[in-house]
Amino acid sequence: xxxxxxxxxxxxxxxxxxxxxxxxxxxxxxxxxxxxxxxxxxxxxxxxxxxxxxxxxxxxxxxxxxxxxxxxxxxxxxxxxxxxxxxxxxxxxxxxxxxxxxxxxxxxxxxxxxxxxxxxxxxxxxxxxxxxxxxxxxxxxxxxxxxxxxxxxxxxxxxxxxxxxxxxxxxxxxxxxxxxxxxxxxxxxxxxxxxxxxxxxxxxxxxxxxxxxxxxxxxxxxxx
Numbered sequence: 001x002x003x004x005x006x007x008x009x010x011x012x013x014x015x016x017x018x019x020x021x022x023x024x025x026x027x028x029x030x031x032x033x034x035x036x037x038x039x040x041x042x043x044x045x046x047x048x049x050x051x052x053x054x055x056x057x058x059x060x061x062x063x064x065x066x067x068x069x070x071x072x073x074x075x076x077x078x079x080x081x082x083x084x085x086x087x088x089x090x091x092x093x094x095x096x097x098x099x100x101x102x103x104x105x106x107x108x109x110x111x112x113x114x115x116x117x118x119x120x121x122x123x124x125x126x127x128x129x130x131x132x133x134x135x136x137x138x139x140x141x142x143x144x145x146x147x148x149x150x151x152x153x154x155x156x157x158x159x160x161x162x163x164x165x166x167x168x169x170x171x172x173x174x175x176x177x178x179x180x181x182x183x184x185x186x187x188x189x190x191x192x193x194x195x196x197x198x199x200x201x202x203x204x205x206x207x208x209x210x211x212x213x214x215x216x217x218x219x220x221x222x223x224x
Contacts, residue, residue, distance in 0.1 A: 001025050001027060002027070002201075003026070003027045003028075003057060003060055004059060004201060005031070005061070005100060006018060006030045006031065006062075007047055007052075007062070008031070008032065008064065008092075009030030009032050009042055010033075010034075011162065011164070012163055012190045013065060013162060013190050013193040013194055013197070014030070014063070016190040016194035017197040020195070020198050029055060029057075029059065030042040030043065031043045031047075031052065031053060033046050047064070047066065047092035048066075048092045048095070050099070052100075055100065058103045058104070059105065060104075060108045060109070061111070062097065062100060062108070062110050063111040063197055063201070064092065064097075065113065066089070066092050066093075067089060067164065068084065068085050068088045068089060069164060069165060070084070070127045071124040071128070072124055073123075077126065081127050085127045085128050086130070086131045089113075089131040089134070089135055090135055090138065093138065107149075107206075108150050108151070109152075109202075109205065110152045110153075111152075111153055111155065111201065112138070112153075112154045113132075113135070113155050113157070114135050114139075114154050114156040115129065115132045115158075116214065116216040117129040118156060119212075136154055136156070139210065140210045143209045143211075144210065147209055147210075151205070153200050153205070153208060153209060153210070154211070154212045155193065155197065155212075156212050156214050157188050157216055158182060158187070158188055158215075158217055159188060160188035160189065160192070161175075161187055161189055162190060169187060175187060182218060182219050183217060183218030183219065183222040183223075184218055185217075187217070188215065188217060192215055200213065
C-alpha cells in the first residue's frame with residue numbers, strides 16, 4: 001500500500017483519482033481549501049497563502065490539482081488576472097512541494113497540471129497559458145533537480161467535463177461544438193485524467209520524469 005497526498009482534493013478529477021487509488025488498496029491524504037459535505041474527512045489548507053496542514057507520515061506521491069480557466073481578450077486582462085492565475089497554478093504548487101518535500105519517500109512521484117493551451121496557441125488564453133507554461137517549466141526543472149530520488153511529471157489536458165469547465169459545456173450544443181474540435185470527437189472525462197494521475201503515480205511510470213503528458217484527444221498534435 002502506498003500513501004499519496006492530494007492538494008486541491010475537492011476537484012472532480014481528484015475525487016475520481018482518489019476513489020481509483022483507494023479501490024486498489026492505497027491511501028490518499030486529501031487537502032482542500034474549504035469544508036463541506038463533499039470534502040468531509042479531508043484536511044483544510046490553502047496552498048496559495050501557504051497555510052497547509054502538518055502531516056505526520058511519509059508519502060509516496062503528491063498531486064497538485066488546483067487550476068483556473070481565465071479566458072478573456074488580452075486587451076481586457078488586468079495585471080490582477082495574470083497574478084491570480086499565477087498564484088493558483090504556480091505559487092500554490094511551489095508552496096505545496098516545499099512544505100511536504102521532507103516527507104516524500106525516495107522513488108515517489110510528483111504530478112502537476114498544465115493545459116493544452118501551452119502547446120497549442122489559443123485565443124483568449126494568454127493569462128492561463130502564461131501561468132501553465134510556468135508550471136511546465138517548473139516540472140522540468142524539478143525533475144532534473146530531484147532525479148533520481150523523485151519523479152516529476154505534468155498532465156496537459158484539453159477541455160474536460162468538470163465543474164471548473166462547466167460554463168463552457170453547459171449545453172448539448174456547446175459540448176458538441178467542443179467535441180468536434182478534437183480529433184477524437186469528444187471532450188475529456190474525469191476518468192481520462194484520473195487514469196493518467198494513477199499511471200504517473202504508479203511504478204509502471206518509474207522511468208518517466210520531466211514529461212508533459214498530453215491527454216487532449218489529439219488536439220495539440222493532430223489535424224484531421
